[in-house]
Ligand SMILES: O=C[C@H](O)[C@H](O)COP(=O)(O)O
């Protein structure tokens with residue numbers, strides 16, 4: 001039997017419409033947008049509210065130091081790349097990283113994709129100019145097409161429906177992979193052995209060997225490896241397009257409260273976290289676990305105000321702060337935030353995004369990041385938490401399972417010239433498969449020595 005919505009819930013879900021909202025497309029046709037909203041509202045939810053509650057509990061544990069979050073995937077998913085191969089390679093990469101981190105931290109790792117809905121982007125500029133021609137910026141496949149023609153760049157609300165269907169198909173395959181045997185710990189471990197067998201990554205052999213011995217020890221003790229053939233995997237994206245998130249928000253029949261059923265976890269970006277803005281208001285009214293990106297200008301009072309608004313009842317795991325300060329600034333900007341928030345005694349799960357504060361343009365003109373800067377921000381994150389006594393609870397990374405060349409460095413030493421070899425991202429540069437695994441091994445070493 002369904003429970004009626006709690007009083008005021010439905011009206012509250014419309015409050016964002018009267019608030020300032022940044023980075024929304026200028027849809028050319030309101031009626032077409034309205035029809036799309038009605039269609040999306042009639043489609044089945046992509047996740048079940050009970051799954052979101054499980055994730056809240058898991059993130060609460062991470063906030064207490066009893067688990068560690070690994071959240072990864074593309075900066076911007078694309079419709080064209082929502083293929084079986086791409087999805088499989090990304091899942092495989094995340095699972096491989098998770099095994100290494102589980103061993104490094106002796107903690108359960110919560111696995112979460114920036115997947116099955118990461119189709120919308122805030123942009124620094126509303127326009128893009130090429131060879132003297134200026135067109136609206138690409139805002140993600142849920143809004144417009146990347147091709148540089150005026151037709152392609154017009155926002156088309158039908159793309160929201162396409163984003164829903166691609167997300168549904170992606171999530172379906174993720175569920176199949178993670179429950180059907182693909183994620184078997186023994187297989188994932190074998191993939192990692194393959195990685196460290198490459199002489200370029202020989203320095204990680206030792207940890208892989210230790211994991212091997214730990215697995216043999218478990219086997220000798222009679223551990224039930226068949227119980228480790230499946231894993232929990234959660235979907236997440238930035239809740240940027242409120243014209244998409246609102247129709248996918250549903251009243252949970254168990255409780256009469258609202259959940260945004262487009263994903264298990266939604267986050268608010270650095271550019272849309274205004275305390276009186278539409279995004280914070282909207283996510284304050286759904287019950288999923290939510291995140292907020294915090295850049296280097298964030299004050300401790302900003303953080304406390306977000307806690308008041310997004311987690312007034314202090315539910316552990318409800319609110320994650322994803323800090324993205326930049327390697328050069330994290331050691332100065334993060335500790336004051338941690339101190340004040342920790343002094344409040346209120347629960348927050350702190351996660352490090354070492355990507356977005358470290359974006360540069362290479363001499364050859366590519367938007368890129370240095371692997372060493374990314375690693376240094378993670379190191380600064382652990383140092384800051386250690387100095388304050390708070391809990392470093394996870395990592396948020398832009399990655400792909402393929403051999404792209406978008407981030408400088410790593411053991412394969414991708415250099416400026418090398419970027420051109422396989423630079424495929426439409427927005428931000430991603431760690432490739434090898435760089436992602438390398439990062440997991442390096443972070444595991446960091447966790448063990450911290
Ligand atoms: O992913 C993050 C932002 O959307 C992205 O960094 C903005 O990129 P831009 O500065 O190229 O617009």
Ligand SMILES: C=C(OP(=O)(O)O)C(=O)O
Nearest residue numbers: 075269270271293324356
């Ligand atoms: C837009 C993003 O990040 P931020 O909001 O931190 O800039 C992102 O995660 O792709």
Ligand SMILES: [Mn+2]
Nearest residue numbers: 075398427428
């Ligand atoms: Mn990005």
